[in-house]
Amino acid sequence: MDVAIVTVGDELLAGRTTNTNATWLCERLVDRGVAVERITTVPDRIGEIARVVNEYRAEYDSVIVTGGVGPTHDDVTMDGVAAALGRDLEEHPAALAWIVEEGGYAREDLTDGTADLPAGARPLHNGVGVAPGAALEGVYVLPGVPAEMRGMFETIESEFTGQKRFREVVVADEPESALLERLEALRTEFDVSVGSYPGNSVRVSIESTDEATVEAAAAWLRERVDSSGRGT
Numbered sequence: 432m433d434v435a436i437v438t439v440g441d442e443l444l445a446g447r448t449t450n451t452n453a454t455w456l457c458e459r460l461v462d463r464g465v466a467v468e469r470i471t472t473v474p475d476r477i478g479e480i481a482r483v484v485n486e487y488r489a490e491y492d493s494v495i496v497t498g499g500v501g502p503t504h505d506d507v508t509m510d511g512v513a514a515a516l517g518r519d520l521e522e523h524p525a526a527l528a529w530i531v532e533e534g535g536y537a538r539e540d541l542t543d544g545t546a547d548l549p550a551g552a553r554p555l556h557n558g559v560g561v562a563p564g565a566a567l568e569g570v571y572v573l574p575g576v577p578a579e580m581r582g583m584f585e586t587i588e589s590e591f592t593g594q595k596r597f598r599e600v601v602v603a604d605e606p607e608s609a610l611l612e613r614l615e616a617l618r619t620e621f622d623v624s625v626g627s628y629p630g631n632s633v634r635v636s637i638e639s640t641d642e643a644t645v646e647a648a649a650a651w652l653r654e655r656v657d658s659s660g661r662g663t
Contacts, residue, residue, distance in 0.1 A: 432593040434460055435469040435487040439480060439498035439508050440575060443472050452497045452580050459584065464593030475499055480511025488515070488570055493591065495584075498575030501562040502542035509565065512572055513549035520547045526554035526563040534561060558582050597642040599649040603633045603656040610635070613655050621648040 436456055442448040453470045460467050468491055473479045480496070487494045499508035513520045527546035530536050533556070541561070548554060548565045555564030555571070560579040565572045571587060573580045603610055607629040614635065618625055621644055626636040635652060639645045 432464075432492045432591060433466040433468045434493045434495060434591065435471070435491045436467060437480070437483055437487065437494060437496045438470070438472045438575075439475060439496060439511075440472070441475050441505070443498070444474055451577055452575065455577070455581065456495060456497070456584065459588065460591055461596070463588070463591050464595040465591050466593065475505045475507055477507050477511045477514060480508055481514035484512055484515040484570060488568065493569045493571065495571045495573065497573040497580050500564060500572060500574045502544040502547075506562075508572060509547060509549065512565070512567075512570055516549055516568055516570065518549040518551060518567070521550050522546050523548040523552070523554050523563070526556070529554070529556050530561060530563070536561065555583050555587060558586075594640050596638050596640055597645045598636060598638045599645050601635045601637065601649055601652045601656065602658050603635060605633065605657050607633050610656065613652065617648060617652055620651060623648045 436453050438450055438453050440448065443450050450472065457467050469487060471483055473483050484494055484496060496508060496512060499506050509520055523546050526548060530541065530546060531538055545562060548563065549567055552565035552567040555566055557563050557574065557579055559582045560574060560576060562574055564574060564583050566587065573583050607627055610627065610633060614625055614627060622639060623644060624638040628634045628636065637645055637648045
């Protein structure tokens with residue numbers, strides 16, 4: 432299963448808010464064996480949201496959109512997703528009933544549009560806040576507030592599955608350029624994905640869907656680099 436993540440918000444693009452939602456979602460999805468193929472941040476503009484969601488839902492199994500969910504003037508994510516799917520926005524009776532009955536909010540205290548979702552969408556209830564999310568045609572819309580997003584994602588997490596990948600990291604106290612031939616030999620010897628990340632030392636990431644292969648590849652590389660005994 433492959434997924435694209437779309438985070439929405441002018442504050443993200445302005446650097447006023449750190450995009451912790453994307454990082455958290457990637458960790459959870461990868462742990463489930465799902466391949467995250469894209470992370471894109473778009474402004475609070477209906478047309479941009481619609482364009483990116485429409486493009487990604489044609490390319491990937493699912494699209495997760497987070498941010499810009501609610502009844503305020505700049506919460507336009509539901510409008511953008513509805514446009515991408517060719518749906519109208521309409522009040523969802525079940526979502527509204529859940530907010531009142533389970534959330535404990537009085538109907539008269541809710542802002543108009545609180546329970547507006549794309550027509551035909553399945554509501555995703557918000558156990559931490561007010562505004563519901565939505566799921567439709569492989570597109571999942573979640574709030575941007577981290578606690579709300581995480582709580583809502585956990586209710587749908589089982590819908591994202593894939594083949595588990597195993598990973599080991601070998602630390603080499605050598606210049607990255609000096610490792611090139613050994614990394615190429617590693618890829619030739621084993622059916623693994625290899626990434627190298629330089630810093631004070633070089634961290635070599637070895638991944639595969641086969642745990643034994645990863646262990647063997649890591650052991651092979653450790654024997655051939657100067658790691659000062661630090662291993663993984």
